Amino acid sequence: MSGPLASLKVVEFSGLGPAPLAGQLLADLGADVITVDRKAAPADPTDINRRGKRSVVLDLKRPEGLAAAHKLIAASGVLIEGFRPGVMERLGLGPEDCPDTLIYARMTGWGQDGPWAQTAGHDINYLALTGALHAMGDADRTPVPPLNMVADYGGGTMFLLLGILSAVIERGVSGKGQVVDAAMVDGVPAMMGLIHAMLAQGKWSEQRGTNWLDGGAPFYRCYTCACGGYLSVGALEPQFHALLLDKAGLPAAHQADQNDTAHWSARRDLYAQAFARKTRDEWAAIFAGSDACVAPVLTFSEAQFHPHMAARQTLIAPNGVVQAAPAPRFSRTAPLPPSVPGAVGAETNQVLAALGYSDSEIAEIAG
Numbered sequence: 001m002s003g004p005l006a007s008l009k010v011v012e013f014s015g016l017g018p019a020p021l022a023g024q025l026l027a028d029l030g031a032d033v034i035t036v037d038r039k040a041a042p043a044d045p046t047d048i049n050r051r052g053k054r055s056v057v058l059d060l061k062r063p064e065g066l067a068a069a070h071k072l073i074a075a076s077g078v079l080i081e082g083f084r085p086g087v088m089e090r091l092g093l094g095p096e097d098c099p100d101t102l103i104y105a106r107m108t109g110w111g112q113d114g115p116w117a118q119t120a121g122h123d124i125n126y127l128a129l130t131g132a133l134h135a136m137g138d139a140d141r142t143p144v145p146p147l148n149m150v151a152d153y154g155g156g157t158m159f160l161l162l163g164i165l166s167a168v169i170e171r172g173v174s175g176k177g178q179v180v181d182a183a184m185v186d187g188v189p190a191m192m193g194l195i196h197a198m199l200a201q202g203k204w205s206e207q208r209g210t211n212w213l214d215g216g217a218p219f220y221r222c223y224t225c226a227c228g229g230y231l232s233v234g235a236l237e238p239q240f241h242a243l244l245l246d247k248a249g250l251p252a253a254h255q256a257d258q259n260d261t262a263h264w265s266a267r268r269d270l271y272a273q274a275f276a277r278k279t280r281d282e283w284a285a286i287f288a289g290s291d292a293c294v295a296p297v298l299t300f301s302e303a304q305f306h307p308h309m310a311a312r313q314t315l316i317a318p319n320g321v322v323q324a325a326p327a328p329r330f331s332r333t334a335p336l337p338p339s340v341p342g343a344v345g346a347e348t349n350q351v352l353a354a355l356g357y358s359d360s361e362i363a364e365i366a367g
Helices: 018-028 063-074 087-091 123-130 149-174 184-190 193-200 238-248 261-275 280-287 307-312 348-354 359-366
Strands: 009-013 032-037 054-057 078-081 103-108 179-183 220-224 230-234 294-297
Touching: 009 018, 018 032, 018 078, 018 103, 018 149, 032 063, 054 348, 063 359, 078 149, 103 149, 123 149, 123 184, 149 179, 149 184, 179 184, 220 261, 230 261, 230 280, 238 261, 238 280, 280 294, 348 359
Parallel strands: 009 032, 009 078, 032 054, 078 103, 103 179
Antiparallel strands: 220 230, 230 294
């Protein structure tokens, strides 16, 4: 193994969404991540969340499978699970059934307790309860869900990882593990410090589409170009705003009252007319290399070919499947390129043998 997390051993109980992404990102950085799966399946190179992981198939309803799961957990430092509260306990694999040195990382939308803890939900629902969804979209339309990036992966995966690595550091001091309760409804508000501050200061309106960062400001929104493509404009600071006005051929007088919201509606219309006169790529060329904070809005298939993205090799394509390269980057402990996802259950024999099982015992466990 190579990478800053090469010493970390993780067992992940296979599921969907933010927990598998957390396991993938740990594996990207060198952790030995073993997924516990229910049923074998052929390799799927498009299942990116499985890259860099090993897989073992165990029937947790059979005593032999459950015993093997316990052995695997005992040989690991971190456990990741993303089921509803109580599922792992009913299997006999809850925190109380595990070593006290284990970091037991639990990923849910609503959290391990509270009135809605046992209720189904998805990103859009978790985001809705935090107040964040209400702020997203145009003023005269219903809120627009930001794919599943904010609750699932921002408030979920990233806070699960923060919790795991924080607990790893603390275990180095105390020698003890602990349960990490990562809930999307906790993580999303934690990312809203700036918004909460602006609300407290009276600088943010709960009327959608009227604020600095929600598309209300004419200098912080997207515009349609002559080709039908889009341009992102984010010239918040005065010096950047001045460059925007100059390069877009907009009135220099707008610099004096940039943040006067009384002018914003008319200026959105004026700027829209201006940006509609050229194609997206023509505007991109005009603003290239400047500090005007303007960038073309690329499609998923275009992103890998942008000169900056290509120079950094941010996107890679093993087996022809476009995906992100490991992030962040490290000067001294750079991880190896991620391996292509293997078959589900491909490492069952290897993992069980490493746990001390004989060939005959492995045959019994694997069925």
